[in-house]
Structure formats: structure tokens, C-alpha cells
Amino acid sequence: MPRIPGAGLVSGMRLTLTRFFQPKRTVMYPEVKPDIAPRNRGRLELVTDEHGTLKCETCFQCAQACPIECIDMGGTDTKGRFAVHWGPAEQYAERREESAMRRSGRTVSDAAAATGATINIAKVDEILEAHDYDPHHMLAILEAIQGAYGYLPVDALKRVSRATGAWYAMVYGTATFYKHLAFEPGVTRSIAVCRCANCLVSGAGSVMGTLSYEFGTEFGRAIPWSNLRLESLPSHLPDAPSPLVVIDGEPQRDLSAKNAASWAAALAGRYAA
Amino acid sequence: MAWNRLTPAGRVLAVLLPVLAIGGALTTALLVAFGGAIAATIGANLPIVRFLVASVVTFLISVPVAFLLIYMEMKIIALMNLRIGPDRIGPAGAVMSVVHGLKVLMKEDYTPPSVDVPVFTLAPVVVYLASFMTLLVIPFAPELTSMGFELGLLYFFAIGGLSVVGLMMAGWSSFNKYSLLGGIRAAAQAISYEIPLTLSVVGIVILTGTLSLPKIVAAQDGSFLDWFIFRQPLAAIIFFIAITAEANRTPFDNAEADQEIVAGFATEYSGMRFGFFFFAEYVNVFIVSALFSAVFLGGSNPPIHIDLNPQILIDLSALGIGLPLIAGIAPVLGTLLFAAPIWFASSRIKGWQALVAGFLIFGGVSTAAVGIWAFVMLPPVASLIWFLIKTFALVFTFVWMRGTLPRARIDQLMGFAWKWLLPASLLNIFATAFAVLIAGR
């Protein structure tokens, strides 16, 4: 630092004044194109050849090589049959391992992860072959699988996802959306409540609410501690009381809207014992 | 209903236009009827009329001055940064600042909830008012001083201090902590620097014996060695530093330090109210530059008196009917004269292009000729040009400092004012008074 006060300021002022008269460094961009190195990979467009046709052959190699999977390619194959997709999954839909907990090495009671390859996968393949591996027939495939196994095994869903090209999340989402598709094995019996107009008037709604509350599950799902499912009955049985509740097709005559809770508690006690 | 869809400004205009039309008609009628009486009244109250005219003219010139300074600042700092600066709108981007100004006028003028509305609205007005009221006493030329009264210097300091009130109002009413800090910084800084600012000119007052700015300028008549910057160098330095702080310029722009308190007192202002702050800042720069050049750089006095003693006298009335003929033919002839060499120079230049170029060159040449004639023949014009040259050299210095220096810290700033500038200015007073006593002027 110089001894004279203000000398630094003056030298700085002198420097700016010299720069004031020096040639400027600006590249006049829209008129003058910048000097960009040929190696620059910032170009974000598909290249066309001299005839104006796209050079891209849709070989998917760029999408496979993209280190951060920011290239997303998708569509159907040439016969319009299979959905083809390569690229990043949607935000939460697809992971390479279903459970992040399991990836971290812990043993977790994840139902999807706990069922190992215990099923015979050949039946799934037959069903898929019958449906031509078409992801558009997802519901039919899943129903056939449920018919074959009695429920939807996770391995079967994975197989479906891999074979049809549909994302696992979409398969899973389809399976969970429809109430008649079940994930739990061994559910053989069912409690069904009729929802015809007559039953609703006489209190089927509140019966359903009570049962769902007492059993701790919702309609269309299995009861956790038993082999029972809660279902709704599509039509009223002839010569049956209202509201109508059936266990495995057997009408329960001692049930009304008022004693549904105690009835459910009694049922639970019977199963616990 | 069209009335409901009008904005407040539109409503004001919708009322004003018919009122003006009717009022104008009435005024004309009154003038025709009582013209003589009105002329007599005006003649009797000439100072008042003079004041009104001066105020209006000053207000009108303050806005173009702000535009010019904004453009200068953008361009000069850009050039110092080794870049081009605005160059897309107008020649070399010269219209850029006007576009900015008009844009600001068109922005939504938003008043945030929970501000103190009257104070918030008045603050920019006060700031701008203070700026242009100080412009009233600037002696552009001996004949071109709006209000050349005695006490002009005192008036300047008094009204110049008013702008701080505006900044404080803005800072306080904005309901924003950054604004508050900015306002308080502005107040503290202004109070500290008012004192050395005022004390530094006391030496000049002792020397000249007057507070009137035209008389101070007149006292520096002669060569440039008579300027007070050479007779009062210490005062000039103190004065320069103090006006830098007064105008909130780098390195003393603490009140609106972007990096510390976002935009200072103007943080919550948008639209035209921000525009007033923006303009006032640049008008202030012009004013303090003008004041410095008036007090220390001889104002409108040329550096060296060269008596050209011009004898070129054109008696226009002697031309008689020839005058309109010359006025009509000269532009055409001049244009053709300048266009011809351009047209012959290259076969690629089309005829109309050569004509346009010739017209522009003729315009430039004739304007320059008239300007030189006015500079030589009319003393006020020469004085004004000298004054503006000095003022804009100072404006350049301010911009140059902004392009170079970092910002001083607020406590260092205050310490500098109280510990160094104040004693130095007192010393300057005593030294001047002592010299006057010894030398007897």
C-alpha cells in the first residue's frame, strides 16, 4: 500500500481511464456468430442431412448412453404392438429396486419384496402369450393371472412389466385401482354387503361403514388378520332380509344396522379364538 | 360504463381535458376583453411572473437532463468495462434512457399494503421537488439564471437538504427494513456531510463577500488562474467529497447499496414513483456538478479571454424579399451540393441514399455554422457552452468514480466526515480569514 493517501484510488482511476479508450471485447452476437469449438456438445437439436431428412435412426443408443438419462425416447414398435421406452422414469414411478429400504440392506416387511420367486412363472407366460404381450390388454392379463393364482403375485406383476414393456408402476397402479384384483394370497372367504336400493334405504351404508371400521380395512380389500375379504354384492338375493350381509353366499339373518358393530366384534372374536 | 374501466390517471385526464378546453376558451375571451388590464397587472408584478416562468422552464429541462445523464452513465461505465453499452436504440443507443423512462412510466404503480400511504406517495415528489428547486439558482450564464437572488448559496444548501427528508419519508413509510436502513443511512450521511459542505464555501464567501451565485461566478472573471479551485484548493477537495456524499454517488452511495440493503429507500417503489427517485438521483448529479463548476471552476467564464471582436454583421432586413427566397432555396442547394460527391463516389450508392446523406450532412454543417455564429456573436450562448463543458466534465468524473471505486463503509464514511473534513474545512476558514486580514483582500 503506497504511503501517499489516495494514491491507490488515483492509480485505479487511471486504469479505468486507460481501459475507457482501449478496444472493446464485445462480440456483436446476433450479427457476428460466436467462435464455438467443434467439440461443443451444447447443441440441442436433431441433425438433418443434405436432403433434409432426419439423420436419427431411432437406434436408442444415445438414450442408453446418456449418463444422466436426460434423453427420453418412447413410442411403439414398427408393428404398433409393443410400447417401447427408454429414458428416465417418471418421478416416483419406477426404481430399479422396489424398496429403497431394502436397497439399503435392511430386512423390511415389504409385501412386494417379501414374496420371493415362489410361484410358477410359466402360467404367467402362457397368459401373456395368449394376450400377445399387449400392454393395452393389461386388465385382461391381470384378471387372467388372478384367475390362475387366486391373487396377483408380485413376481407375476414384475414379469408382466418386463414382458409388455409397461412400467411397473403402471401395472401396479392398474392392479390397485380395480377392487376385484387382490394382492394377498389365501383369501378364500368373503363378507359381502348388498348395495341395492332397498338395502341402502334400510341401512346398508351404515353397515358398510361399521364393518369397514371394525375390521380395519376398506371394502374391496382383505381383512388383515383373516382369510376374509370385504366385498359388495352386485345384486340382492331372493328371499333375503334387508340390509343383506352374506358370508360366502350365506345370508346373515341376525344382522341389522344397529348391531353391526357387536356382530363384527363377535366375528373377530371367533376368528381370534 | 366507460368511466369504471378507466384507470385513475385516465379519470384525471378525462376530467382535465374538457376543463382545459373550456378554460382555454374562457381565458381567450377574457384576454380579448380585458387584455390591457392583464398586461398592466403582469407588468406590475414582474418578479412573480418571472418566478413562474423560471419554475416551469426549469422543471421542463430537468427531465431531459436526467435522460442525458442516465445515458452517459450507462455508456461511460460500459466503455470503462471494455464493453459497448447500449447501442440498439437510436444512434449509439442514445434513446435508451428515454425508453427506460417511458417504460417506468407505464409500469404498474403498486402501493404495497401496510405502507403509510400519504407519506409513501409524497416521498418521491419531495425528492424530485428538492432537486429541481435547487436547479433554480444555478447560474448557467450571467443572463440565464432563473432566480439570481442574494443568498443563492444558502438557498441551495437549505433546499438541497430537503431531499434527505424525502429519502427519510420513503424509508420510513415503506414498511420494509431495507428501506428503513436506507433512509436512516441517507439521513445520517446527509447530516454529516452538510456541515463540511457548508463550511468549505465559507472561505469563498469571505473572499467574495456575497452568497449570490452569479456574483461568485463574476468574481472569478479573468483567466483560469482566477478560479477558486486554485485559490481555495483545500475547500475544493472538501466540497467535492461532500457533494459526492450529498448526491449519494459511489463511493458514498450507502443509502442505496445494492449489495447490502437491496435498493435502500427505493426497495418498495415501482413504476413512476421509482422513476422519480431514479431521475432525481441524476438531476442531483447534474446540480452538484453545476454548483461545483460555478463556485470553483469559474462557471460560465471561459478559461482564457480571447477578444475576437467580431465584425461580422448580417443585416437580415436588408435582404428584403430575398430572405424567404434564400431560406427556401439554401437547403435544397446545400443538400444537392453535399449529395453530389457522394453520388459520384460510388456506383453502388443509390440516388435517394445520396440525397438523404447530403441532407443530413447539410443539416449538421448548417447547425454547426449557426452554433459557431451564436458562440461568437451571442455572449450568453458562449457562457452557457463553457458552463456546460465544465459541468459535464464533472459529471464524467462522477461516472468515472462510479466505474472505479468500491463503496465506503458507513462508519468509515461518518468518521471521515467528522474527523477529517470538518477540521480541514475549519482550518480552511481560518487560513482564508487570516490571509484576508494580512493581505487586506
Next chain:
Amino acid sequence: MAITRDPKFSNLPEVQPDGSVQLPATVGNTLWSTDDPRAYGGLPLEAHPNLELARYDATGDGRVDDARWGGALSAIPTKADVVLDLIRANSLWPLLSGLACCAIEMMSTATPKNDIDRWGMFPFRASPRQADVLIVAGTLTTKMAEPLIRLWEQMPEPKWVVAMGDCTCSGGRYKRSYSVVQGIDRVMPVDVYIPGCPPRPEGLIYGMMKLQQLVKDRRGHWPERAIGPTVPKGI
């Protein structure tokens, strides 16, 4: 029960040929109520829990959102809009708000080599109240989304948003991240998208010139801007 005319059906003939008047009936909701009585403005004013605020809200004094195109020059007839848009397009002050990597390239745009000051865009305003363009430069995370929206709302009309970089356009390389907003068009209307990771400064200049063009072209259609990805008609 009062029978009121639904404005949706105002194009129906009011008087039938036989002289009778048929109005579509609107039946008030007397059968169903929400859990929270304050929902759908259901509670009478006097029973509002914060009576002072509710009364104040009812006066409408606090609503100052009707000033989309306010300003002193609004009184000029609409024929002048061409000139006004020219002025607006040539004086776009960006807000100084860099979020991440792209901020460096945004600053580089203002530097001697690429000098965006040539278009008068250099003095990046520090306060949103004085800015015209919000250049969102860099990854927008969920935590930053709320302050950014507040900045956008604090800017006075007319105002524009430029999404700079892949992250702001679509999530980019953070497409799979749990904490990144997948494209800022999910939270604010975007006028110009500039892809690239990061875009070169020339890219930003090009985008800003596109924005100028947009300001001149899309005159009078700004209020229709919507949040969400929008595709221009020709594409």
C-alpha cells in the same frame, strides 16, 4: 325458494311462443353441508372467527390486483399500444435472481464479451418491484419455490418469465430428484424457454430477443397466460 336465472343459460329464449316464461331453476343446497362451515364462503360474515379481517375483506379495499396494466400512460387510447409495446420490449430490466449453475452464465451474459447491455438489459435490478423480467436461472428446488413465487408476485405488471436451462424447463438432469420442481412452469407462467445445461450466453441473448419479439407480437393477450406447459399454435 327463490328461483334465479343461471347466467350460463342466458342464451335461451326468455319468453316461449305460448307466452309462458321458462327459466332454468337453480336449487340452493339445503341437503348437504361441508365439515368446515367456512368452506365455500358458507359462514355468515358476523359469525366469522376473525371478524375484523372478514369485514375488511368484504369492503374490497385490500384487493389491488385489478391493476394489471396500470400506470400513468394507461389513459392513452389503445391505438398507441404498438408504440407502448415497442417501448416495453426495448427496456426489459431483469431481476437479479440466480438460483444455481445457470446464474453464472446469466452473469456472463452481462459481461464484456456478451454485453446484454446493448439491449438495455444490464442493470439487473435487485428489488423485484423494479424488475420486468424474471430470469429463472438454475435448479428450482421445492424449498426455493415459495420464495420464487413470492418474487414473481412482487413484480409489477407487465412482467415476464424466462426459464433458463434444462432444470427450469423440465427438471433436466434432476428429473429423478425428490426435491426439485420438475419445470418451473408448474408454478408460474413461462414466456420463453431456453434449453441447455447451461445455455451459452448467446442462447440467453437469443431468448431475450425472442422475448422482445413476443412482447411486440402477443399484444393484449398477456392476461391469458396460464400456469403449466403451453405450446404455441403453430407447433
Next chain:
Amino acid sequence: MRPSLDDPRVAIPAESTWYEPAPTPQTERQAEFLSLREGEMFVNMGPQHPSTHGVLRVIIKVNGEKVVDLDPVLGYLHRGVEKLCENADYHQAICYTDPLEYVSSLFCEAAPVAAFEKLMDVDVPRRAQYIRVLTMELNRIASHTLFQGWMALDLGGITPILWAFIERDEIVDMLAALTGQKLLYNYYRIGGVNGDLNHEFMSRLGTWMSRAAAQIDSNLALINENEIFVRRTRGLGVLDAKTALKMGVTGPNLRASGVPFDLRRDRPYLVYPELEFDVPTRDEGDSLARYLVRMDEIKQSIRIIDQVLHEMPDGPVMAKLPRLLRPRPGRAFGAVEGPRGVYGTYAISDGTDQPFRMRIHDPSFVHLQLVGPLTKGNLIADTMAVMASLDPVMGGVDK
């Protein structure tokens, strides 16, 4: 009539009156508000503020202009990089760490690459090592040049940053000719670099080197001797060596406190042991010292580049590696000396092609802890000077 808090119509009746006990604070922030004493107030700076270097939020408790307490709030740029790396394979992970510190992204690549190479026992060809040193030193100069500009900008000078960007633009354009990108290079690969030196890079480097030192010196002359700058930074935010070591400070900030610790010399990696350079240190530990140490490092970097260019060997730039990298289960820590301090990556492999866990150590995060202690008792304007001299980059802090 616009609303105002003084308007009696909007006055909200206070829930507690003066004779009731003070309310119990529910959150940490509330407790801080209740701790305000007479004359104090909170000023909230950021996340959008001109001088917070990105999206940092700083809550300052001020008494007038004096900073009583300061509390940085982080996380506005948390992009989940570590988690993303665990879901990407080893090559992809480099790409995610790339934008961490976007001013010096080559160092953010170098640290995970070093860790992965240790994990896989890869021998990097010597030419690749030289190229890495060359590019890293160039990037260090670019970063320090920007630091100089930012430091001046935060103190209110606008010109230095624009001059600094000229140098920085030339360096990054040069690197773009080599790597293909201006800012996020993604150039280092496990076992080498992506692409050999090309003619364009070398010619640009040659032109730049011929006048770099003189140009940078000339730029420095603007503020290095400026009295206002020196007065504002000298003796401000003094960090003594003991505290610095205790806080885990590294890099120029540590060397400005008089501890000559430089990873390039003390834990040598790549070909640094064969190169000759000094480790500039200063004893003052204030903002000015931190600034000057960085400016001295620019000169050392130019010296290193000069040696590297003279000793560059021939050979391949990439080791022979399988396409799919599956290291044995194990763990490794790789670190490099960056412009801000030690960048480290700790990677655990479980035998698959993805890192099982990746922990990124970033120096800016450590340095940001210092802003509070160093600023207390100074003025608001000093907060900016201290913060700028510590030079944090928010991308690395929040990861």
C-alpha cells in the same frame, strides 16, 4: 384508500395483553424473535439477495447497523445429489456431482473420480494425469478470478467483476474446446479423461498464457491498492489458526490463517509431487489475507500450467476398463485440493454397478459456519465482505 396497519379497521386484537406472561415459543425461530431486545430487529437477507452468492438465506439480528447475531439458513438448493448418485452407476454419478460447485466443477468431478479409482484399483495413464492437473489449474484460475470480481462487487465496485469475467470467459471457452461444455464439463472419466488435448484448445491456451499473467496483474491493480477496499477488509473477520483447524476449515481460508496445509503438497495425488510450486500463506487471517492468498495462488497456478505444458508425456488418456464397472465391495475416500478447500468423496461399494453410499464433503459448507462467528459485532456491510472472502458456493453447500 389503501390499507395500512395503522388503520383501526384492520387492527387485529392481540391475543395476549401486557399483564399476561410472555408466550412460550413453539419453534426455534419464534424463540429467536422473543429473544429480541430493545432496539434490535431481524433483517432477513435472501434467498434472493444480491450478495448472498446464490440462494442462501441469512437472518441477521441487528442493533442499528451492528450485527448482533447471524444465522445462515441452508437448503434452498438441495437437489438430492447424494441420493441420485446412489441410484446411478459409477459413470453417471460423476455427472451428478458435476454441478455441485458450478464455479469450479472440474474439482467436483475429480473427487468422486479419485474415490472410484481407488475403489477399483485403476491406474490412470500419465498423460491423463497431466491433463487433469492442467485443466484443474485452469479451472482454479477461473474460479479465483471470479472470486476477485465478486469480492469487489460485494464491496460495491462494479468494474472488477466485468474484467474478471473476460479472463474467466477465455478460460472456460478454452476448456469448452477441450471438454465440449462451458460450465459443467463432465470431462473426467474413471481411468482417464474423455478425449485428448486438441489443437484448438492448445492454440487458445497458448495465446492466453502469453498474456495471462500481465492481464491478471493489471486487473488486480484496480482494487489491490485501493484504500477503500483495503480499509474495509483489513482486520475484518479475523480467523485464527486454532479456530480454523477446529472448525475444519481448509483451502485458502486456512492458509490465510497461517497454516500451510495444501493437499497437493501434503497428501499428493496425480502428478503434483513432480511439479514445483509454492503454497502461499498469510498470517493475518482477515478478509484481506484471504483475498490476497487467492490472488497469490493464481500466480502459482500459472506456474504449474507452465511446467505441465513442458513435461506433458505422450501416451493414451484412458485406461483399459470394462464397459460395466463393478468394483469389489469396499470403501474409499478420494480428495482433491480445490479453489475453496478440500473436496472429498467417500464411496461405499456393495459389489453392484452403483455406489451403495456416496458422501460428498464440500468445503463451502464448512466455511459457511464461520460467517456467524466472524461477523458478530461488525456492521451489516461487513457481513458481505466476510461472506465474499470466505467464498462459499451454494450448490456445494446444499448438495
